[in-house]
Amino acid sequence: MKKELLKFLLFAVLVLAAPYALSGGYIMNVLVFVGINTMLAVALNLLLGYAGQISLGHAGFFGLGAYLSGILTTTAGWNPWLVMPLAAALVGIMAFMIGFPILKLKGHYLAMATLGLGIIIYIVFNETIDYTGGPSGLSGIPSLSAGSITFDSDVKNYYLIWSFTLVVCLLAINLANSRIGRALRAIHDSEVAARVLGVNARLLKVQIFALSAMISALAGSLYAHTMTFISPASFGFNFSVELLTMVVIGGLGSIYGSFLGAALLTLLPEFLRSAQDYDIIIYGGLLMVMVMFMPGGLARGVPDLVRKLVKAMGGNRHA
Amino acid sequence: MLEVSGITQIFGGVTALENVSFSVVKGDITGVIGPNGAGKTTLFNIITGIYTQTEGKVTLEGRDVSGLPPEKLAPLGMVRTFQNIELFGGMTVLENVMVGMHTKSSSGLLSCSLKMPWAMKEESRIREGALRWLEFTGITDLVDVVAGNLPFGKGRLLEIARAMAVEPRIILMDEPAAGLNSQETLVLARLIRSIRDLGITVVLVEHDMELVMDICDRIVVLNLGRKLAEGTPREIQDNHEVIAAYLGDE
Numbered sequence: 012m013k014k015e016l017l018k019f020l021l022f023a024v025l026v027l028a029a030p031y032a033l034s035g036g037y038i039m040n041v042l043v044f045v046g047i048n049t050m051l052a053v054a055l056n057l058l059l060g061y062a063g064q065i066s067l068g069h070a071g072f073f074g075l076g077a078y079l080s081g082i083l084t085t086t087a088g089w090n091p092w093l094v095m096p097l098a099a100a101l102v103g104i105m106a107f108m109i110g111f112p113i114l115k116l117k118g119h120y121l122a123m124a125t126l127g128l129g130i131i132i133y134i135v136f137n138e139t140i141d142y143t144g145g146p147s148g149l150s151g152i153p154s155l156s157a158g159s160i161t162f163d164s165d166v167k168n169y170y171l172i173w174s175f176t177l178v179v180c181l182l183a184i185n186l187a188n189s190r191i192g193r194a195l196r197a198i199h200d201s202e203v204a205a206r207v208l209g210v211n212a213r214l215l216k217v218q219i220f221a222l223s224a225m226i227s228a229l230a231g232s233l234y235a236h237t238m239t240f241i242s243p244a245s246f247g248f249n250f251s252v253e254l255l256t257m258v259v260i261g262g263l264g265s266i267y268g269s270f271l272g273a274a275l276l277t278l279l280p281e282f283l284r285s286a287q288d289y290d291i292i293i294y295g296g297l298l299m300v301m302v303m304f305m306p307g308g309l310a311r312g313v314p315d316l317v318r319k320l321v322k323a324m325g326g327n328r329h330a
Numbered sequence: 331m332l333e334v335s336g337i338t339q340i341f342g343g344v345t346a347l348e349n350v351s352f353s354v355v356k357g358d359i360t361g362v363i364g365p366n367g368a369g370k371t372t373l374f375n376i377i378t379g380i381y382t383q384t385e386g387k388v389t390l391e392g393r394d395v396s397g398l399p400p401e402k403l404a405p406l407g408m409v410r411t412f413q414n415i416e417l418f419g420g421m422t423v424l425e426n427v428m429v430g431m432h433t434k435s436s437s438g439l440l441s442c443s444l445k446m447p448w449a450m451k452e453e454s455r456i457r458e459g460a461l462r463w464l465e466f467t468g469i470t471d472l473v474d475v476v477a478g479n480l481p482f483g484k485g486r487l488l489e490i491a492r493a494m495a496v497e498p499r500i501i502l503m504d505e506p507a508a509g510l511n512s513q514e515t516l517v518l519a520r521l522i523r524s525i526r527d528l529g530i531t532v533v534l535v536e537h538d539m540e541l542v543m544d545i546c547d548r549i550v551v552l553n554l555g556r557k558l559a560e561g562t563p564r565e566i567q568d569n570h571e572v573i574a575a576y577l578g579d580e
Contacts, residue, residue, distance in 0.1 A: 182443040189442035189449065190428070190435050190456060197418045197429045203380065204416035208496055209404030209433035218439060264420075 015188065019181055022267065026173050030166050039165035043237060045270075045277045046172035047230050052257040052269035053183050054226035059255070060263035061192060062219050063199030064114060065122045067251045068129030072224040074136055074246025075102045076231025081149045081241050082142055091155050095232045099225045106224030110217035129251050136243035148242030155236045168237045175233060179226055184266050195219060196264070249291070256294055260301050262308025271309040331356040331531045332377070332408075332500055337386035339372055339555075346372045347555045350386070354500070354548075359522065359532040361542040363566075364552035365575060370535040371413065373552070374504050377533075378410045379403050390500070405433045407499035411489045413508060413535075419478030423469065423488055426477050427460035430495025434459070460495060467491040467521060483514040490521065500531040507538040519545050543567065551575070 030039065055069050079098035083089045113124040136143050143149055154163045155171065162171045186192050197205035198212045206212050235241050253276060261272020276294070283290045305312030332354040339347040347369045354360045362370050375381040377388055379400040388396045390406060403409075418426050435456055437449035464470045467487045472480065477488060486506060493501055506522070507515045515538065522545055526532055536542045542549065543563045551559040551566060553575040559566060566572055 185445050186439065186443040189453065190432060190437060191439055191442045193421065193425055193429050194432055196421055196425075200418035200420055201416040203400070204412065204418065205429065206400040207378065207404065207410055207416075208430050208492065209401050210429065211401045222439060 015184065018267075019184060022180070022270075023177050026177060027170075030169055036165045039169050041277065041281055043165065043168050043172050045274050046169070046176040047234050047237075048254075048257060048273035048277050049270045050172075050176045050179050050230040050233075051227055051254050052261060052273040053179055053266055054223040054230070055254050056258045056261075056263065056266065056269045057183060057186070057195075057226075058219055058223040059258055060265065060269075061187060061195040061199065062216055063195075064216055064220065065118075065255075066125040066220070066223070067122050067248070067255065068125035068127075068132070069223070069227050069254050070246045070248070070250035071129040071132030072102055072106065072227035073231040073234070073250070074132060074241075074243070075105075076228030077235040077241045077246070078136060078143055078149070078231075079228070080232035080235045081152045084153055084236075085149065085151055086142070091153060091232075091236055095229065098232050099228045102228035103221045103225035107217055107221040110220040111213075114213070114216045114220055126248070126251075129248060133243055133247050136246060143243070146243060148240055150240040152235050152239045152241065154239060155233075162237070172233055172237065175229065179229075180266055180270070187264075187266060191215070253294070256298050259298060260308055262310030262312070265308065265310035268308045268310030271313070275309065331358075331391060332533065333387075333389035334373075334377065335387045335389070337373065337376060337388070338384050339369070339376060339381065340384045345555055347376075347383075347552075350552065350555075350557050352550045352557060352560055354531060354533055356531055357526065357529060358547040359526050359534070359545050361546035361549045362533065362535045362552065363537070363539070363542055363549060364558070367554070368552040369555045370552055371504060374410065374502055374535055378408065378502060404496050404498075407497075408502070409493045409496045409498040409500075410502040411486075411493055411504060411506060413504040415482070415485045415489045417477040417480070417485055417489060417492075419476070421477055422473065423464065423475050423477055423480070424457070424460055424473040426488055427463050427492050427495050428456050430463070430492040431456045431459050433496060463491045463495045466494065466524075468517070482509050483511070486510065486514075486518070487521070490525075494525065498530060500533065501525065503532070503534040503536075505535055505537060507536055507541050515541060 029042065033039070051069065051073060055066060058064050058066055076098050079101060080091065080094050083094045084091045109128065113121065113128070116124050137146055154161055156162065160167065162168050194205065194210045194215055197210060198216065202212050257272035257276045258269060260275060261270065262268025280290050283293060286293060301308065334353065335351045337347050337350045338345070350373060362373065364370055372381065376383045379398050379402070382397050386396070387394060390408060393406070395403060395406065418429060435452045437446070437452050441449040461470070461473070464473060467490055469484060469487050469491065472484060477485065480488060506518055510518060519541055522532055546563055549561065549563055549566045550557060551572050558575055559569045559572050561569070
């Protein structure tokens with residue numbers, strides 16, 4: 012318990028201190044994306060890593076949050092802080108209702124159903140041009156402001172996004188270490204045994220699906236306000252796969268793993284700029300290598316690797 | 331305690347069970363035996379809500395529970411174990427048993443993620459309760475072991491500890507002695523008796539005749555989907571039809 016809290020505090024201090032160590036608007040901007048992607052990866056990890064239920068449609072929930080915030084704060088002129096929880100709640104309710112029929116499916120069938128859901132949402136963004144602006148996107152979304160501070164610079168956005176991300180991480184860690192987290196992992200390992208012990212697997216899966224969608228929608232709202240411009244391309248199938256990659260590479264069932272996965276896959280393209288469209292091939296290759304050699308993801312693989320290296324170096328010194 | 335009446339189960343065109351009826355007396359250890367393919371596991375799956383029977387009724391303490399899913403039966407005091415132990419392999423022994431306390435706790439998504447004081451209090455109650463059941467089954471030394479790494483015999487004990495954490499009034503065990511050596515079977519027999527001594531009704535499907543004859547108060551014999559006989563171990567041992575079903579007719 013204490014150890015868990017200490018780990019989190021260390022993480023929070025590192026995150027909050029990062030802007031002092033790093034400088035330049037460009038890197039801050041990239042780290043804002045790391046924050047948003049961490050939030051999304053944590054959301055998907057609760058569903059996939061803990062409850063063992065796949066979703067290939069999470070980019071859709073992310074997009075719904077972004078578009079609801081975008082449209083309601085521009086066209087309708089509502090207060091962004093008010094729209095944010097409203098959007099999350101609406102997406103949560105939607106996911107809850109869709110979750111009941113589709114979470115009855117397992118494995119590949121669930122993957123197909125969520126894939127379909129993501130694609131439908133993507134098509135809606137593209138086709139409802141009157142509201143979303145269609146493929147050319149929606150611009151002029153206001154930045155968030157609190158009192159006299161307007162979140163319009165990279166450093167301010169960094170702190171804005173990461174405050175939310177840290178809170179999401181902390182709540183997710185708490186949840187994972189509770190009776191609910193155990194029940195989710197139990198469903199993952201043996202659904203029938205979990206049910207025999209009185210875990211209402213069906214309801215719990217739907218609840219966690221809705222919670223995961225809500226966090227994704229929140230990330231979407233924050234994304235819309237920090238970017239001030241959104242277009243459907245950011246919320247397509249590719250991004251759903253990218254999120255899945257972050258979770259698997261980071262480590263299923265590890266919240267910090269989700270951060271590592273999100274950080275790696277957000278920073279990597281910056282280094283792979285020269286590879287252009289081939290970056291998707293590198294993602295795929297990376298995923299395969301990781302699954303083969305680090306099945307526990309970075310969260311377990313890296314400490315193991317360090318331990319092995321230390322051991323090997325220690326051995327050499329003696330030799 | 332448990333009343334099974336007129337259970338018929340048809341899979342496709344195959345009749346797995348035909349009009350099976352029997353009742354389990356509160357506080358007894360009841361054994362269900364029969365040659366392979368007699369329909370014992372199917373019967374268990376129906377009683378515990380994993381299958382829904384084609385016909386017939388299951389009554390638990392006077393209440394019709396036919397067709398109720400397993401997660402609704404646990405709060406009513408019925409729990410089971412599986413022939414090929416179904417552990418939560420990625421979780422520790424302690425965590426496995428803690429899941430057993432699920433129906434005895436109620437903190438939801440929100441109070442768990444916010445670590446509300448009552449949720450924390452409940453959490454320590456869950457931990458204490460789980461430790462108590464580990465002690466009861468004699469595997470306290472394994473608390474932090476990941477369940478997937480347990481030897482089979484210990485896994486069996488863990489599954490029973492986890493089921494006991496539900497604080498059931500009736501526990502159904504599907505072949506608890508399968509895969510155990512003779513030493514482990516002795517430990518199991520002692521454990522089943524101490525469960526009965528807590529006032530909990532036990533029903534078991536078992537192939538180990540020595541164990542069944544030793545610990546059961548009553549025995550139900552199934553053969554080819556029908557009830558062949560019912561009685562005390564002594565009566566069953568002397569029943570010619572039962573002997574014929576097991577050894578073949580002369």
